[in-house]
Amino acid sequence: MVVSKLVFPTLSYTGWGSIKQLLSSVKSFQAKRILCVTDEILVKIGLVDKVTKPLIEKGYELNIYTDVEPEPPLECGQKLVDYTKAEKFELIIGLGGGSTLDLAKIAAILATHDGAVKDYLNLTGTKSLKNNGLPTILIPTTSGTGSEVTNISVLSLETTKDVITDDRLMADVAIVDPELTVSLPAKVTAATGVDALTHAVEAFLSVQASPTTDGLALQAARLIDHSLRRAVKNGSDREARTNMSMGSYMAGLAFFNAGVAGVHALAYPLGGQFHIPHGESNAVLLPYVMAYIRPSCVKKMAYLYEVLSGDTSKTLAEASHLFVKRMETLVRDVGIPSTLKGFQIPRSALESLTDDAVKQTRLLARSPKPLLRADIFTIYEAAFEGKLPNEL
Template sequence: MNGSRLVFTPLSYTGWGSLSNLIPELEKHGAKNVLVITDPALQEIGLVSKVTDPLEKKGFSIEIYSDIVPEPPLETGEKLVAFTREGDFDLVIGLGGGSALDLAKLAAVLCVHEGSVESYLNLSETNQIQFKGLPKILIPTTSGTGSEVTNISVLSLKTTKDVVAHDYLLADAAIVDPELTVSLPPRVTAATGIDALTHAIESYVSIHANPVTEGLSLHAIRLISRSIQDAVGNGDNKEARIDMSYGSFLAGLAFFNAGVAGVHALAYPLGGQFHIPHGESNAVLLPYVMAYIRESCSKKLANILHTMGSRPALASEEEASILCAEKLKQLAENTGIPVTLKGFHIQEEALEVLTKDAIKQKRLLERSPMKLGEKEIQKIYQSAYNGTLSF
């Protein structure tokens, strides 16, 4: 194929207070019976009712499904799709973090298909998605995953993760309202924020990057790196929350079109085997992967360092790329995330099986600017275990 293929969600509303667009969107789709898929924690703090109460007052019939968990296993997806198939819904709303949004996409599309969810997974695909399914509106309450603008749904398997991917999983509308992120706890703010930063950085160095995605990636890096510590330290900081929200949104657009690579490939087994939250898996691995592949993308890493606000005097491109990896490690540490695999209580003997699962993620690894085989992956895990950046 000549040139670059760029795909974006058909419609997005962004900015403080943009949730006000939800009712007009429901009316536009002629919805009456609405399934809301959300995180149980959001019900407990009253955020779900803030969204659904106005809908019920307008006469919409609302059913809330919250039987979901972070890093949802395949079984959770199967159960939700079966539930949706049995219901009489005409629109799906996903409200929450990446897990809720991914499951909402899955339910909206696969409810009009036959067969198990497993049969549509990337690694074991035996069935093909053929129909668009129900309209879906995705409303993130974190600034991190970018799920509201991507066409994938991630599920955890026994030791790793896999995805269902198709453009029919794209939202009909995304509503990205930073006001909904104010109640996010500090550690979740940190993990999802560095998840978004990882999306921006990996899409920038991806072999599929182009001038459009690079622009999105760099601005996302700028917004997130300048605001994440303020958002973690003071969740009520409106400007920091706005920066993080836009940064996550832009990073989502970038990585959906340019792809992510080695960090995500190595992070998936951490989530699958040790149930480490996805954002934290990315955060602990990001500096070690960037340090290892530095020679293949030193100019871009130097640009990232400058975009993050560091312009060391007389630093060469090579020196700047080294400083970039070091700064990424320091940023994770400053936001309270462990910066070694030891910090997550992972034993050294687990590195071999982690490597065996990571090498299976060929869809991700093929985008890396440096070829990462089993030997290279093992070395990166070892560096992340030791806490020593490998240059």
């Protein structure tokens, strides 16, 4: 048996109403100056006030920082790091979607390091992290990225994306409260939900998967597959929201330890070149990548289909094909465009997208089918035309 390294957050609170654990969590760090990284929309709808009110009532010095962006560029991260250092905060709270949580992690870790954010990027950076960061409490308000339980922060560059990754980016406390996701718009619910499903699926199929990550990934995929349509249709559906939050959380734990692969590698350039939200980038590519790699993981895809559908009557080949079609149908049902054309991406961009995707070696290394340049171009072309690629 292959030896697997498994890393999990120090402490997690999950379930409806778990945000009530925030005050005691803050107390445990004995911090006085606190920075809450969030976004302006959550301030406007009153969610930030609701979450932070117990802290203010107890006299904590709390600064709210909202200068964040979706798919944050390098400059956005640098501005936050500079602010965090200048104000000498002692604790960072991240409240929001994956981009916000990623920025909070970057602020926490680089507050204790010299140099610029770009110096620590995975692909081009020249420095490595050596110190522990400020304590962090991460609170997702979407059910999608799993950022609250990973050691990765993603930043957008000019045409692609890069990451800072190190176990020192792990949250000290993660609070996953589905009640905080009720106000999430249907479109964002759909995109982040398929993102979480992609995490689960790619973790299960990863060459770095283990029995532990398989268990997490399978349960996550089942919860999301059975609940996402309901959550998109009715955001107040408490059971659906709970299942989505728990599914996203478990998918995060699964992919953090097993890794994601081809879908994410090809999705990053879509975000970098065309600023397509990460969840939608994953969603549009998911069926095409799955169809292309299917011959390399027939048995596992067939098992995924059986777990999601309850149908055990099909052959392995039939079930694996049906799994791909199930992913294609789900993306369509939640209203996400099913082709690159649907995002107004021209055919002329396929070469540059391929050039950038090839650079994502960290992700591509986990694919059960090696994806070389020609393979990647074929997948992009299939996604452009809206035809599942020929399976080799």
